[in-house]
Amino acid sequence: MVEITELKKSYGDKQAVKGISFSVAEGEILGFLGPNGAGKSTTLNMITGYLSADSGVIKIDGTDILQDPIKAKKDIGFLPEIPPLYLEMTVLEYLNFVYDLKGCKLPRKQHLKEICEVVKIWDVRNRLTKNLSKGYRQRVGIAQALIGNPKVLIFDEPTIGLDPRQIIEIRNLIRMLGREHTIILSTHILPEVQAVCDRIVVINKGEIVANEKTEDLINAVDGSRKLVAKIVGPEDEVLKTLRGLGGIKTADVLGKRDTDSVSYLIESQERIDIRKPLFYALAGKGWPLIGLEGVELSLEDIFIRLVGKEKENEDKKTKKGGK
Numbered sequence: 001m002v003e004i005t006e007l008k009k010s011y012g013d014k015q016a017v018k019g020i021s022f023s024v025a026e027g028e029i030l031g032f033l034g035p036n037g038a039g040k041s042t043t044l045n046m047i048t049g050y051l052s053a054d055s056g057v058i059k060i061d062g063t064d065i066l067q068d069p070i071k072a073k074k075d076i077g078f079l080p081e082i083p084p085l086y087l088e089m090t091v092l093e094y095l096n097f098v099y100d101l102k103g104c105k106l107p108r109k110q111h112l113k114e115i116c117e118v119v120k121i122w123d124v125r126n127r128l129t130k131n132l133s134k135g136y137r138q139r140v141g142i143a144q145a146l147i148g149n150p151k152v153l154i155f156d157e158p159t160i161g162l163d164p165r166q167i168i169e170i171r172n173l174i175r176m177l178g179r180e181h182t183i184i185l186s187t188h189i190l191p192e193v194q195a196v197c198d199r200i201v202v203i204n205k206g207e208i209v210a211n212e213k214t215e216d217l218i219n220a221v222d223g224s225r226k227l228v229a230k231i232v233g234p235e236d237e238v239l240k241t242l243r244g245l246g247g248i249k250t251a252d253v254l255g256k257r258d259t260d261s262v263s264y265l266i267e268s269q270e271r272i273d274i275r276k277p278l279f280y281a282l283a284g285k286g287w288p289l290i291g292l293e294g295v296e297l298s299l300e301d302i303f304i305r306l307v308g309k310e311k312e313n314e315d316k317k318t319k320k321g322g323k
């Protein structure tokens, strides 16, 4: 549905996007993930036709955005990071305004009502946008993207600045929209892509460093899991047992909070689930395991690992080239 090939963009002599290629299949929700300054907005602005690329091809449902920009743009609904709202208009006035701007041909009243019902803003349709909460404003922003029923929806950081309840509502809404639309969701929040997206493209310094199914990416970078185990038993012996257990890479004392238990940080070897062997080993010794928690990887950890892996590969290449 969206096909991007060798896309490049520089600002002066700063290369912001360095020849990236990826595609999004029909009905897929793609997470576009990267740290600040990675090139996400630049890429999205090129896909939506707001910014012209230096080179490369963007096709929306087979239409080249350069050759037929009007047709290509009709297939895209965009929610920028700051929704383009007119605060002095009521919700319905604003949606009518966007309807005209887009030159939408669908039956006006029915189409706008349907959209308002989907994003749940029909009750506030006659309120001034400036009097709406941030969560509702974001819904209005999503509503304007839906006008014309575009095949592709692009959301740039749609949950930024919302409270936790609003975040869940907007994520659920995006997931629901994903049943009928192809979606690109740009974000720097990992749990967000985990919750919503089928696949993740990670961009860093203008280059793609990963393009995988969500589960595969999380497993690949999180292959060696870290656990915190709270164990009652003689510290030195427990540590020796842990370090002697097959599948454990490292084990260290993390701290002592309760009177009789000690917390240990355990890292298992790649793709090994250490929890059961750990339980049996401790039970065999008569040392109660009173707590076991996974240490969640942060987005920073994932970037460091991905970028680290890239660097390793580069180093290998350089070495080979040098021989």
Ligand code: ADP
Pocket (backbone or CB within 6 Å): 011, 014, 015, 016, 034, 035, 036, 037, 038, 039, 040, 041, 042, 043
């Ligand atoms: P992201 O959306 O991932 O935060 P951007 O696409 O906004 O990244 O920016 C990518 C790089 O291009 C950054 O280094 C940024 O400083 C630079 N950049 C973005 N917009 C401009 C601009 N208009 N002029 C010059 N440099 C820019």
